[in-house]
Each structure stands twice: as C-alpha cells, then as structure tokens.
Amino acid sequence: GDSVTQMEGPVTLSEEAFLTINCTYTATGYPSLFWYVQYPGEGLQLLLKATKADDKGSNKGFEATYRKETTSFHLEKGSVQVSDSAVYFCALLSSNRDDKIIFGKGTRLHILP
Amino acid sequence: GAGVSQTPSNKVTEKGKYVELRCDPISGHTALYWYRQSLGQGPEFLIYFQGTGAADDSGLPNDRFFAVRPEGSVSTLKIQRTERGDSAVYLCASSRRFPSGANVLTFGAGSRLTVL
Numbered sequence: 001g002d003s004v005t006q007m008e009g010p011v012t013l014s015e016e017a018f019l020t021i022n023c024t025y026t027a028t029g030y031p032s033l034f035w036y037v038q039y040p041g042e043g044l045q046l047l048l049k050a051t052k053a054d055d056k057g058s059n060k061g062f063e064a065t066y067r068k069e070t071t072s073f074h075l076e077k078g079s080v081q082v083s084d085s086a087v088y089f090c091a092l093l094s095s096n097r098d099d100k101i102i103f104g105k106g107t108r109l110h111i112l113p
Numbered sequence: 114g115a116g117v118s119q120t121p122s123n124k125v126t127e128k129g130k131y132v133e134l135r136c137d138p139i140s141g142h143t144a145l146y147w148y149r150q151s152l153g154q155g156p157e158f159l160i161y162f163q164g165t166g167a168a169d170d171s172g173l174p175n176d177r178f179f180a181v182r183p184e185g186s187v188s189t190l191k192i193q194r195t196e197r198g199d200s201a202v203y204l205c206a207s208s209r210r211f212p213s214g215a216n217v218l219t220f221g222a223g224s225r226l227t228v229l
Contacts, residue, residue, distance in 0.1 A: 004155075034217070043117075044156070044204065044220040089155050099144070100169065101218060103155035 002027040006090045006104035013080055014112050021075040021107045023064075023090035031092040033066055033073040034101070038087045047088070082111045115139075117221035119205050125227045126195055134190045134224045136205030145188050146218065147180055148204040156204055162188060195228045202226075
C-alpha cells in the first residue's frame with residue numbers, strides 16, 4: 001500500500017542554519033503531497049502542498065519540490081528561526097480516490113538561539 | 114464554526130471503561146476523518162465519513178472502536194472496554210467534499226486519551 005518515509009529526528013540546528021528534512025513516498029499513480037507542521041500544544045496545520053510532478057510548494061520560507069523520478073518531497077528552508085521548532089509530517093493523498101491521507105512518522109525539529 | 118472543534122481536550126479513564134470523543138467539523142464540510150496519534154508517531158487513519166455514512170472504516174483497530182455521524186455534521190468516536198494501549202491523541206479533521214490537493218484537511222487540536 002501507499003506509504004511515506006521521512007528522516008527520523010530529532011533534528012537540532014542553530015538559528016539561521018539551512019534545513020533539509022527528507023521525505024520519500026511509495027504510491028501508485030500521482031498522489032498529492034503535503035507537509036504538515038505541529039507546533040507545541042497545537043493541532044496539525046498544513047504547511048505546504050504540491051499536486052503534480054515538478055510542482056514546488058512554498059510557505060513561510062519553507063519549500064518542497066515534488067520529484068517523481070526520485071519519489072521524494074524534501075522540505076527545505078534557507079534560514080531557520082527558533083519559532084520553527086515543531087514536529088513536521090510528510091503526507092500523501094492517493095490518486096486512487098480512496099481519500100485517505102497517509103502520514104509519515106514525523107520529524108521533531110529543535111532550533112537553538 | 115471557524116475551525117474543527119474536539120472535546121474533551123483531555124480524558125483520563127480507567128481500563129475497561131467506555132469513552133466518547135466528540136468532533137464538530139467546519140460548517141459545510143462533508144468529509145470527516147478520525148486519526149489516532151501515538152507518542153512519537155504520525156497520525157494513523159481510523160475512519161472516514163462522507164456525510165452520514167462511513168466511507169472507509171478500515172483503520173479501526175478492532176470492534177471496540179466505533180464512530181457515528183448521524184446528521185452529517187458532528188461525529189462521535191466511541192471506545193468500549195478501554196485498554197492501556199488505547200492511550201493516544203485522537204485527531205479529527207474535515208474537508209469540503211473529497212479531500213484533494215485543493216480541498217485539504219483541516220485538523221482539530223485533538224483529544225488526549227489516557228487509560229490508566
């Protein structure tokens with residue numbers, strides 16, 4: 001079945017460092033891909049999305065490009081801030097219309113001032 | 114409402130007890146999902162409603178778990194004879210009609226269940 005694999009955390013970086021969180025997926029067809037973020041004490045929020053190959057999703061300085069050839073959707077940010085500390089989840093929505101969103105296990109990010 | 118509302122936010126119960134968790138989705142959203150998030154894990158799909166009917170309940174772990182959405186709006190997740198392994202955060206999400214790249218899911222803050 002469809003699945004998402006993302007790098008295990010925690011990831012600890014200094015403020016202004018470059019961030020990459022790897023995500024790869026297994027799916028038939030052309031799924032939609034998402035990054036969700038969970039800040040401490042809050043619910044899951046959509047960070048960005050991409051619906052077809054080569055699309056780039058972006059929001060709040062974060063970017064991810066839908067790479068069908070490598071089945072990847074890595075999350076990047078050029079200069080992280082302390083406020084980016086959160087848990088990040090990569091997810092996919094199958095194109096099979098079974099309407100389930102499948103999540104990765106999450107990557108906890110700590111940014112040190 | 115403005116967002117997805119879940120109650121209670123925290124529930125502590127004893128092993129063997131019955132528990133109900135409520136979800137009030139965004140007004141007009143016909144798709145409603147329940148997920149379960151255990152510590153250190155990603156959300157795990159439980160059940161999905163379109164309107165009043167359960168379109169997919171393949172994620173419910175066993176027959177102790179049941180969910181209803183009688184009027185196509187509020188949903189209740191019911192857990193009978195709770196076990197310690199049921200301890201988790203139960204997340205509800207909704208979207209307009211079918212979720213897609215455009216109609217993304219909006220999540221509630223979750224109900225944290227602790228079974229002693």
